[in-house]
Amino acid sequence: MVYLDHAASTTIRPVAVQAWTDAAMLTGNPSSSHAAGRKGRRLVEDARESIAANLGVKPDTIFFTSGGTEADNAAVLGTVNARRREDPRRDVVIVSPIEHKAVLEPIEGLVASGMTIEKLRVDRSGRVQVAHLKELLTQYRGRIALVAVMWANNEVGAVQPIEEIVSLCRPARVPVHSDAVQAVGSPGLSLALPNTAAMSAHKLGGPKGVGILIHQNRYPMDPFIRGGGQENGIRGGTLDVPCIVGMAAAIKEVFAEPEATDAKYRQLRNSLVAGVQDSVPDAVVNSDADAGLPGLAHISFPGCEGDALMLLLDSAGVEVSVGSACSSGATKTSHVLQAMGIDEEAAGGSLRFSVGWSNTQEDVDVLLRVLPEAVARARQAYVRTPVEGS
Amino acid sequence: MRVLAAVSGGVDSAVALARAVDAGHDVVAVHLALNSDRAATREGSRGCCTLSDAHDARRAADVVGVPFYVWNVAGDFRERVIDDFVSEYEAGRTPNPCIRCNEHIKFAAVLDKATALGFDAVVTGHYAQLHQSATGPILRRSVDNAKDQSYVLAVLGNDRLRKCMFPVGDTDKTEIRAEAKERGLTVAAKPDSHDICFIPDGDTAGFLARRLGEQPGPIIDEASGAQIGEHSGTYGFTIGQRKGIAVDQPAPSGRPRYVLGIEPVSRTVVVGERERLAVSTIRADQPVWPGNPPAPGQEVLVQVRAHAEPVPARVETADRFAFELDVLGELFALAPGQSCVLYDAERVIGQGTVTP
Numbered sequence: 001m002v003y004l005d006h007a008a009s010t011t012i013r014p015v016a017v018q019a020w021t022d023a024a025m026l027t028g029n030p031s032s033s034h035a036a037g038r039k040g041r042r043l044v045e046d047a048r049e050s051i052a053a054n055l056g057v058k059p060d061t062i063f064f065t066s067g068g069t070e071a072d073n074a075a076v077l078g079t080v081n082a083r084r085r086e087d088p089r090r091d092v093v094i095v096s097p098i099e100h101k102a103v104l105e106p107i108e109g110l111v112a113s114g115m116t117i118e119k120l121r122v123d124r125s126g127r128v129q130v131a132h133l134k135e136l137l138t139q140y141r142g143r144i145a146l147v148a149v150m151w152a153n154n155e156v157g158a159v160q161p162i163e164e165i166v167s168l169c170r171p172a173r174v175p176v177h178s179d180a181v182q183a184v185g186s187p188g189l190s191l192a193l194p195n196t197a198a199m200s201a202h203k204l205g206g207p208k209g210v211g212i213l214i215h216q217n218r219y220p221m222d223p224f225i226r227g228g229g230q231e232n233g234i235r236g237g238t239l240d241v242p243c244i245v246g247m248a249a250a251i252k253e254v255f256a257e258p259e260a261t262d263a264k265y266r267q268l269r270n271s272l273v274a275g276v277q278d279s280v281p282d283a284v285v286n287s288d289a290d291a292g293l294p295g296l297a298h299i300s301f302p303g304c305e306g307d308a309l310m311l312l313l314d315s316a317g318v319e320v321s322v323g324s325a326c327s328s329g330a331t332k333t334s335h336v337l338q339a340m341g342i343d344e345e346a347a348g349g350s351l352r353f354s355v356g357w358s359n360t361q362e363d364v365d366v367l368l369r370v371l372p373e374a375v376a377r378a379r380q381a382y383v384r385t386p387v388e389g390s
Numbered sequence: 391m392r393v394l395a396a397v398s399g400g401v402d403s404a405v406a407l408a409r410a411v412d413a414g415h416d417v418v419a420v421h422l423a424l425n426s427d428r429a430a431t432r433e434g435s436r437g438c439c440t441l442s443d444a445h446d447a448r449r450a451a452d453v454v455g456v457p458f459y460v461w462n463v464a465g466d467f468r469e470r471v472i473d474d475f476v477s478e479y480e481a482g483r484t485p486n487p488c489i490r491c492n493e494h495i496k497f498a499a500v501l502d503k504a505t506a507l508g509f510d511a512v513v514t515g516h517y518a519q520l521h522q523s524a525t526g527p528i529l530r531r532s533v534d535n536a537k538d539q540s541y542v543l544a545v546l547g548n549d550r551l552r553k554c555m556f557p558v559g560d561t562d563k564t565e566i567r568a569e570a571k572e573r574g575l576t577v578a579a580k581p582d583s584h585d586i587c588f589i590p591d592g593d594t595a596g597f598l599a600r601r602l603g604e605q606p607g608p609i610i611d612e613a614s615g616a617q618i619g620e621h622s623g624t625y626g627f628t629i630g631q632r633k634g635i636a637v638d639q640p641a642p643s644g645r646p647r648y649v650l651g652i653e654p655v656s657r658t659v660v661v662g663e664r665e666r667l668a669v670s671t672i673r674a675d676q677p678v679w680p681g682n683p684p685a686p687g688q689e690v691l692v693q694v695r696a697h698a699e700p701v702p703a704r705v706e707t708a709d710r711f712a713f714e715l716d717v718l719g720e721l722f723a724l725a726p727g728q729s730c731v732l733y734d735a736e737r738v739i740g741q742g743t744v745t746p
Contacts, residue, residue: 307459308507310459311418311459314457377507377508380507381506381507
């Protein structure tokens with residue numbers, strides 16, 4: 001099988017497996033004071049310091065979570081709750097419309113408690129329009145609880161102007177949360193800029209079920225999971241030592257040579273995009289080669305259904321992603337493409353190709369060999385079926 | 391062969407899927423998302439439309455070890471099955487939504503798409519025996535007559551039946567359950583489906599009332615011609631129905647009354663004694679003939695609703711456009727819109743839609 005879906009989850013790195021299995025044999029709870037507990041705690045704190053050094057943040061701003069979704073929920077709800085308690089007039093949340101559901105759904109849920117949600121405009125490439133944020137910051141002066149904009153989008157790979165956003169929000173005394181799940185690993189990220197940021201280990205070659213919330217504490221945040229007092233009382237629950245050390249090992253490897261990795265991903269991605277455009281001339285590339293994530297290509301195929309294409313590629317041994325999936329597994333219209341002003345029915349079915357550390361040019365070549373026939377077949381099978389919610 | 395298995399989340403399609411894999415086919419499983427309003431679909435009882443059904447279907451595919459996809463056909467389903475169901479009732483007819491679904495969704499939209507994608511056949515968990523003979527497909531009742539679904543498949547016709555496989559039709563349901571258990575399929579003990587999947591509470595009259603609103607009219611006694619009650623919509627009735635008829639006075643004979651006729655334009659429901667429901671002639675149109683139409687005078691068995699006993703009948707006329715039968719056995723309550731299936735012993739030889 002050729003795996004080109006690394007944005008969903010990448011292959012685990014052997015160093016992470018080794019670190020994980022070594023730590024899995026340890027007895028004891030890292031919160032205990034005896035020798036077994038101390039041994040576990042030592043590993044956790046070593047991992048925290050190593051990760052902090054790699055990410056360019058201070059160790060005491062790192063909080064271990066069960067993954068990116070928990071970190072996003074914790075940051076969004078914890079910050080909004082604390083900010084409203086400080087000042088009940090803060091009843092507005094500003095969010096980009098292209099966020100992952102891990103951010104969007106908790107924020108949209110705040111409407112029930114009387115909050116106003118403002119969604120930022122994005123341009124055709126999926127980039128947030130900073131001028132709109134400026135307007136909203138003025139319009140809602142004194143009322144904003146949080147601004148949430150992801151670092152890089154998971155569907156089309158659009159990288160967001162986080163530095164600019166933070167520099168606008170800071171003088172207005174408004175905290176920024178950034179979901180950095182897809183972005184971490186790219187060179188030159190200043191993760192200490194936003195008040196909170198979320199990341200996930202398995203997107204980097206670490207284990208699944210572990211992630212990080214980075215909290216700078218420039219603005220307060222309520223605890224998300226209470227009980228036990230771990231992680232400074234922010235996130236209760238026994239620490240998962242093997243996952244944490246596995247994650248640290250993966251991150252260390254990712255940050256060993258970020259420029260070389262970036263160049264490799266770009267080269268594979270560009271070769272993939274050029275090959276697709278060669279064999280399917282009317283394919284439309286929605287991801288931005290210069291300002292997007294290096295390893296991600298989002299491409300629409302006019303006259304095809306995305307899930308038919310995926311079925312055919314899967315049968316031909318190539319694994320890619322289609323749109324976003326609802327709980328029953330049926331493909332729904334993408335809220336990201338909608339926000340970008342792309343008419344999905346007109347654009348045709350879209351696929352997300354994402355390369356990762358374990359890919360080679362040979363993988364891309366296999367895709368390019370099987371794609372033309374898959375597209376031709378999917379076109380034959382195309383029927384205009386409604387794609388509304390299910 | 392490359393085979394697409396439609397898996398509902400129930401036990402029958404799960405075993406059908408597993409048997410298709412055992413037979414050496416290259417199988418991909420697909421679950422059809424039929425209803426856009428998943429919260430409103432019935433949990434537990436039906437086995438095809440709920441979120442847990444999608445989960446069960448996926449689990450079966452995983453256990454058998456084949457790729458699994460969900461195809462969203464909610465739009466087609468609403469248009470071709472649900473809206474059709476409502477408008478047929480509104481016109482005083484009695485539709486069978488499962489037949490419509492087989493005709494327009496499962497073995498049309500899905501079969502066509504599967505063919506275009508390069509699949510040779512569609513496999514389902516229907517109880518019927520299908521033999522691909524040199525002269526064409528032969529559709530027979532399933533070995534388990536109590537579960538037989540040839541009645542709802544007869545509408546398909548040869549072109550579609552040529553691309554179908556029904557691998558559980560040769561086995562008793564109890565054995566299918568045992569086989570599912572043996573294969574480690576967790577749906578082995580899931581209850582059978584009976585009700586209409588898009589009517590969550592099983593209240594068909596209530597569903598139609600919400601869709602069509604109140605349309606009150608008289609209930610007329612056939613014998614006396616007198617109005618003996620009122621109803622809130624003819625769509626709440628089907629010919630042969632006995633329960634739920636609100637009349638002011640009992641019949642002079644003291645015997646129960648049945649719905650004899652429905653007149654949607656004047657909104658009249660006619661009721662009377664059971665004998666008046668006896669059917670001596672059946673007329674049907676839009677026939678589907680797997681072979682040549684039967685010759686006038688030929689004796690056949692006729693079935694007019696799912697799980698009804700077949701009764702003997704004699705063909706009066708039969709051609710490409712319609713057929714007419716003399717009913718030789720005892721048959722009660724026939725409503726326009728019902729599907730009428732002709733059998734030669736166990737073999738399906740024709741199908742049509744009952745006309746007035």
